[in-house]
Amino acid sequence: MERTEFISKNPFDTWQIGERLGKMAKKGELYLLYGELGAGKTQFIKGMARGMGIEDWEYVVSPSFTLMNIYEGKKFNLCHVDLYRIESMEAIELNIEEYLQEGIVAVEWPEKKDWQIDAIKIILHVIDDDTRKIELIKP
Ligand code: ADP
Ligand code: MG
Numbered sequence: 736m737e738r739t740e741f742i743s744k745n746p747f748d749t750w751q752i753g754e755r756l757g758k759m760a761k762k763g764e765l766y767l768l769y770g771e772l773g774a775g776k777t778q779f780i781k782g783m784a785r786g787m788g789i790e791d792w793e794y795v796v797s798p799s800f801t802l803m804n805i806y807e808g809k810k811f812n813l814c815h816v817d818l819y820r821i822e823s824m825e826a827i828e829l830n831i832e833e834y835l836q837e838g839i840v841a842v843e844w845p846e847k848k849d850w851q852i853d854a855i856k857i858i859l860h861v862i863d864d865d866t867r868k869i870e871l872i873k874p
Contacts, residue, residue: 737873745865749775750782752869756857757786762811763835765852767845770859772819775867776843779857783841784813797843802829812838818847 743749756766760783768776777797784792788809797817798804806813814834821827824847831852834840845854853874860868 739871741869741871742862743775743867743869746775746778749778749867749869750785753779753782753784754786756871757783757813760787760839762838764839765831765835765850765854766839766841766857767850767854768841768843768857768859769845771861774859774861775869776857776859777817779859779869780813780815780841780843784808784815787811787813787839789813802827803834805834808838814838814840816840816842818842818844821847824848 741752743752766783768779770776777795781792781795784795784806789795789806791806795806795815797819798815802818803814803816806815812834816829831840855874856872858870858872860870862868
Protein backbone atom coordinates (compact mmCIF):
# COMPACT_ATOMS: atom_id res chain seq x y z
CA MET A 736 0.00 0.00 0.00
CA GLU A 737 1.19 3.49 -0.84
CA ARG A 738 -0.14 6.57 0.91
CA THR A 739 0.42 10.18 -0.19
CA GLU A 740 -0.95 13.38 1.31
CA PHE A 741 -1.51 16.77 -0.30
CA ILE A 742 -2.73 20.11 1.00
CA SER A 743 -4.98 22.10 -1.31
CA LYS A 744 -5.48 25.80 -0.59
CA ASN A 745 -8.12 26.45 -3.26
CA PRO A 746 -10.05 24.67 -6.04
CA PHE A 747 -7.21 25.36 -8.52
CA ASP A 748 -4.81 23.37 -6.32
CA THR A 749 -7.33 20.54 -6.25
CA TRP A 750 -7.59 20.62 -10.06
CA GLN A 751 -3.81 20.42 -10.30
CA ILE A 752 -3.52 17.47 -7.95
CA GLY A 753 -6.30 15.71 -9.86
CA GLU A 754 -4.65 16.60 -13.15
CA ARG A 755 -1.40 14.93 -12.13
CA LEU A 756 -3.30 11.79 -11.25
CA GLY A 757 -5.28 11.93 -14.48
CA LYS A 758 -2.07 12.11 -16.48
CA MET A 759 -0.74 8.96 -14.80
CA ALA A 760 -4.05 7.08 -14.94
CA LYS A 761 -4.13 3.73 -16.67
CA LYS A 762 -7.04 2.08 -18.39
CA GLY A 763 -8.87 -0.26 -16.03
CA GLU A 764 -8.27 1.75 -12.84
CA LEU A 765 -11.05 2.38 -10.36
CA TYR A 766 -10.92 5.58 -8.28
CA LEU A 767 -13.11 5.91 -5.18
CA LEU A 768 -13.53 9.46 -3.84
CA TYR A 769 -14.54 9.89 -0.20
CA GLY A 770 -15.44 13.12 1.58
CA GLU A 771 -18.42 15.09 2.85
CA LEU A 772 -20.68 17.20 0.63
CA GLY A 773 -18.60 20.12 -0.65
CA ALA A 774 -15.28 18.45 0.14
CA GLY A 775 -14.19 18.81 -3.48
CA LYS A 776 -14.74 15.36 -5.01
CA THR A 777 -16.22 16.79 -8.19
CA GLN A 778 -13.49 19.45 -8.43
CA PHE A 779 -10.88 16.73 -8.12
CA ILE A 780 -12.48 14.69 -10.92
CA LYS A 781 -12.53 17.83 -13.10
CA GLY A 782 -8.77 18.00 -12.64
CA MET A 783 -8.44 14.32 -13.52
CA ALA A 784 -10.44 14.98 -16.69
CA ARG A 785 -8.06 17.81 -17.60
CA GLY A 786 -5.09 15.49 -17.06
CA MET A 787 -6.70 12.91 -19.33
CA GLY A 788 -6.97 15.42 -22.13
CA ILE A 789 -10.75 15.76 -21.97
CA GLU A 790 -11.45 19.00 -23.80
CA ASP A 791 -14.62 19.88 -21.92
CA TRP A 792 -13.08 19.19 -18.50
CA GLU A 793 -14.47 22.49 -17.20
CA TYR A 794 -17.99 21.18 -17.74
CA VAL A 795 -17.49 18.03 -15.70
CA VAL A 796 -20.29 18.16 -13.11
CA SER A 797 -21.84 15.53 -10.92
CA PRO A 798 -24.28 13.40 -12.85
CA SER A 799 -27.51 14.35 -11.08
CA PHE A 800 -30.21 12.78 -13.22
CA THR A 801 -28.20 9.82 -14.37
CA LEU A 802 -25.88 7.58 -12.39
CA MET A 803 -22.92 8.26 -14.61
CA ASN A 804 -21.45 10.55 -17.22
CA ILE A 805 -18.93 9.34 -19.76
CA TYR A 806 -16.26 11.60 -21.23
CA GLU A 807 -13.90 10.77 -24.04
CA GLY A 808 -10.26 11.36 -23.16
CA LYS A 809 -7.22 11.40 -25.39
CA LYS A 810 -6.33 7.76 -24.72
CA PHE A 811 -9.41 6.36 -23.01
CA ASN A 812 -12.70 7.28 -21.38
CA LEU A 813 -13.55 8.72 -17.99
CA CYS A 814 -16.69 7.28 -16.46
CA HIS A 815 -17.86 9.57 -13.63
CA VAL A 816 -20.29 7.95 -11.20
CA ASP A 817 -22.11 9.69 -8.32
CA LEU A 818 -24.05 7.50 -5.89
CA TYR A 819 -25.19 10.38 -3.63
CA ARG A 820 -28.87 9.99 -4.42
CA ILE A 821 -28.88 6.22 -4.24
CA GLU A 822 -30.76 4.80 -1.26
CA SER A 823 -29.93 1.19 -1.89
CA MET A 824 -27.70 -0.49 -4.40
CA GLU A 825 -29.85 -3.63 -4.40
CA ALA A 826 -31.72 -2.84 -7.57
CA ILE A 827 -28.80 -1.20 -9.29
CA GLU A 828 -26.39 -2.86 -11.63
CA LEU A 829 -23.46 -0.59 -12.42
CA ASN A 830 -21.51 -2.93 -14.69
CA ILE A 831 -18.30 -1.24 -13.63
CA GLU A 832 -16.16 -3.94 -15.29
CA GLU A 833 -17.62 -3.02 -18.62
CA TYR A 834 -16.60 0.64 -18.22
CA LEU A 835 -13.15 -0.31 -16.91
CA GLN A 836 -12.49 -1.95 -20.26
CA GLU A 837 -12.96 1.40 -21.95
CA GLY A 838 -11.08 3.57 -19.48
CA ILE A 839 -11.12 4.57 -15.82
CA VAL A 840 -14.05 4.90 -13.45
CA ALA A 841 -14.22 7.60 -10.73
CA VAL A 842 -16.92 7.25 -8.07
CA GLU A 843 -18.33 9.84 -5.66
CA TRP A 844 -20.04 8.45 -2.53
CA PRO A 845 -18.50 4.99 -2.99
CA GLU A 846 -19.47 4.01 0.57
CA LYS A 847 -22.96 3.24 -0.79
CA LYS A 848 -21.68 0.08 -2.45
CA ASP A 849 -19.40 -2.88 -1.73
CA TRP A 850 -16.44 -2.92 -4.08
CA GLN A 851 -14.81 -6.21 -4.94
CA ILE A 852 -12.25 -4.65 -7.25
CA ASP A 853 -8.91 -3.18 -6.13
CA ALA A 854 -9.28 0.60 -6.11
CA ILE A 855 -7.29 3.77 -5.65
CA LYS A 856 -8.83 5.75 -2.80
CA ILE A 857 -8.92 9.52 -2.63
CA ILE A 858 -10.07 10.90 0.70
CA LEU A 859 -10.83 14.62 0.91
CA HIS A 860 -10.87 16.22 4.36
CA VAL A 861 -12.27 19.72 4.88
CA ILE A 862 -9.82 21.70 7.02
CA ASP A 863 -11.47 25.11 6.62
CA ASP A 864 -13.45 27.04 3.96
CA ASP A 865 -10.63 26.91 1.41
CA THR A 866 -8.26 24.25 2.67
CA ARG A 867 -8.53 20.55 1.98
CA LYS A 868 -6.28 17.68 2.96
CA ILE A 869 -6.24 15.13 0.16
CA GLU A 870 -5.12 11.59 0.92
CA LEU A 871 -4.25 9.23 -1.88
CA ILE A 872 -4.14 5.53 -1.09
CA LYS A 873 -3.01 3.01 -3.66
CA PRO A 874 -3.36 -0.71 -3.01
P1 ADP B 1 -18.27 17.46 -3.62
O1 ADP B 1 -18.29 16.88 -5.01
O2 ADP B 1 -17.26 16.78 -2.72
O3 ADP B 1 -19.61 17.54 -3.00
P2 ADP B 1 -17.59 19.88 -5.02
O4 ADP B 1 -16.31 19.58 -5.70
O5 ADP B 1 -18.82 19.88 -5.83
O6 ADP B 1 -17.73 18.94 -3.73
O7 ADP B 1 -17.51 21.31 -4.34
C1 ADP B 1 -16.45 21.76 -3.56
C2 ADP B 1 -16.75 23.18 -3.16
O8 ADP B 1 -15.77 23.66 -2.26
C3 ADP B 1 -16.75 24.12 -4.35
O9 ADP B 1 -17.76 25.08 -4.17
C4 ADP B 1 -15.37 24.76 -4.28
O10 ADP B 1 -15.34 26.05 -4.82
C5 ADP B 1 -15.14 24.80 -2.79
N1 ADP B 1 -13.72 24.75 -2.39
C6 ADP B 1 -13.09 25.63 -1.57
N2 ADP B 1 -11.81 25.31 -1.40
C7 ADP B 1 -11.59 24.19 -2.13
C8 ADP B 1 -10.44 23.37 -2.34
N3 ADP B 1 -9.27 23.62 -1.77
N4 ADP B 1 -10.58 22.31 -3.17
C9 ADP B 1 -11.77 22.03 -3.74
N5 ADP B 1 -12.89 22.74 -3.57
C10 ADP B 1 -12.82 23.82 -2.77
MG1 MG C 1 -19.87 16.04 -6.13
